[in-house]
Amino acid sequence: MASMNFNFASPQQRTKILFWITSLCSLVYHVVVFCFAFFLKIYPLFYYNIVSISIFAFLVAFTFKFNSLIIPYTLLITEIIVHQVLASYYLGSYCCFYYFILLMGLLPFLFFVNNFKVSVPISTITSIIFILFENMNFPPAYDSLSSSIFRIIRYANISIAIFAIFTMVMVFTMIVFKTEKNLESRNEFLNTEMKLASIVQQSFFKREPIEFENWELSYYNLPMAAVSGDMIDIYHRQRNIDGVGIFDVSGHGLASGLVTMLVKNIIHQEFYKNTESDLAEMLERINMRIIQEKGEIKNYLTGILIRINGNKLELVNAGHPHPIVYKSALNECFFVDQLPGSFGAIGMDDMPTCYQSQFIELNPGDELILYTDGITDTENELKEVFGKEKFVNSIKQNAALPVMKQTANISSEVSSFRGAAPMEDDITFMIIRRKKTV
Structure with a gap:
């Protein structure tokens, strides 16, 4: 070219x-x-x-x-x-x-x-x-x-x-x-490149809807630019779901979008390489591989990696916003706080890390909500922030609906709140619910 x-x-x-x-x-x-x-x-x-x-x-x-x-x-x-x-x-x-x-x-x-x-x-x-x-x-x-x-x-x-x-x-x-x-020619050239990158990324992450045996799952992703720096991944074999992950690459635009495609392959390979290893140790290996393979690229990422075994979920948080658990019996939401002594993002060779596994149980009807900070940090034209409280209230109000309807309603509420204000970040969240009938 x-x-x-x-x-x-x-x-x-x-x-x-x-x-x-x-x-x-x-x-x-x-x-x-x-x-x-x-x-x-x-x-x-x-x-x-x-x-x-x-x-x-x-x-x-x-x-x-x-x-x-x-x-x-x-x-x-x-x-x-x-x-x-x-x-x-x-x-x-x-x-x-x-x-x-x-x-x-x-x-x-x-x-x-x-x-x-x-x-x-x-x-x-x-x-x-x-x-x-x-x-x-x-x-x-x-x-x-x-x-x-x-x-x-x-x-x-x-x-x-x-x-x-x-x-x-x-x-x-x-x-x-x-x-x-x-500059007009350059912008036209860059816009063409961004559109091409967007098509490649969407094709790379494209997946057909799957009805899992014991779980309902739905997610929403709205990029700020043509390509997204947020990534959601689902690890499954046929209709059996083994785990999920959500990751947020620093920065915006083409560079962060390309990093998502790099880390997807690495995480997927490591997830299935040794299924018996501790999830925190697995994330350490993922971190080292990402540092080595991204080379001089400065982007890093935060994220949550989850392994599912029955109704038990093993979770490792790498500097990401705390996930939310919705308990259907109580109609209440709880944040899963990061363990004391657990710290560090992913892909930063000059920063120490200490990942720790923590375990949660989801009963039938319970939900786990993973999200990036783009949703809670969304601002409207008055510079008001959507925030965690509105997000939690929206989750509770829609919890009785099918998960796909939940994501549609929540995303619509965020969009209505933002109004005509420009997007400042990618908006991504995932809802995973334990089926009531097994």
Whole structure:
């Protein structure tokens, strides 16, 4: 696949193009002044402009080889100020156009974006010099020239300066237009890639509905972006369910979505490699494999891994929001707190971990709800949080319904609460219920 080139859209590239155009306009301006000075026999200006032309020719030739433009721009603005001083002395204030100094003093805000330590001092100094020049009246040292010559010099000076300003504005406009077109192309390219990644991820996680022997199960996943950083997995053989898992990869977008596909294979392989081993030990092996196989990828994940044996569930929590148990006989919900001394996420090679297994029992009609923090952290337009209390109340209100209807109602309630507020995270939850009739 052909790679796309966006160098023109980089701030450094735009800055160098603008600086090159500025130097080129200044070079043309000084060549014209050089010719005028020679024609009028103002030899001090004539000789000085030889130096000026050399400086700007050097800047034009080597602009794109400079690592930094701070020194070149300081040289440029210094030359312009010195030139204006000499022109004011020999030709008088009438012939000079000092607004060019003001313009050159404002350009650093384009050249040195966000580098106020450079742009502010330059702009301050040049603004002060501009104000001084504007409020001082220099008589011409070469007063032998006729008034018509002075007028020609004045209007030529103004015309050339305005042409230079117009040229820089046009070039900057073209750069902005080109940058916008490049960014549009880039966004279109990235959107296409994200859609493709979304299709691949959905295909990778696609599973046909299964009616398990002793359990009802339903889940909901709404990605914030095209791909989801949340992952739900079900470990089963035919109609027998062996376990479930829910995981939340840090970050959003393509990287977190790709990590979900990586960890799914690892977890599935380790889950069935040694079914007799302690689940906490299994998660330690999963953690080590994920660290090794994701390489330089910085994303980590939290999660809960569960193994099911009859009505007993062995659960290991790796830094994930505490699961909720709904007891049908009491019509109450309880959070399964993480064991003291149990800590650590998954996939962080510089952080210690200590996973511990804990066991819960679900009687017929009881439910276990697993979720990511995207649901409890959902905010509405008033910045109110959906929170655990609303989530628990919604679970209790819908507990008598089939689990698929429960997930539909709860997700609808979360969506209604959020309203028009933007999503800040993926929203994922799973309900697993022990069947009342075995």
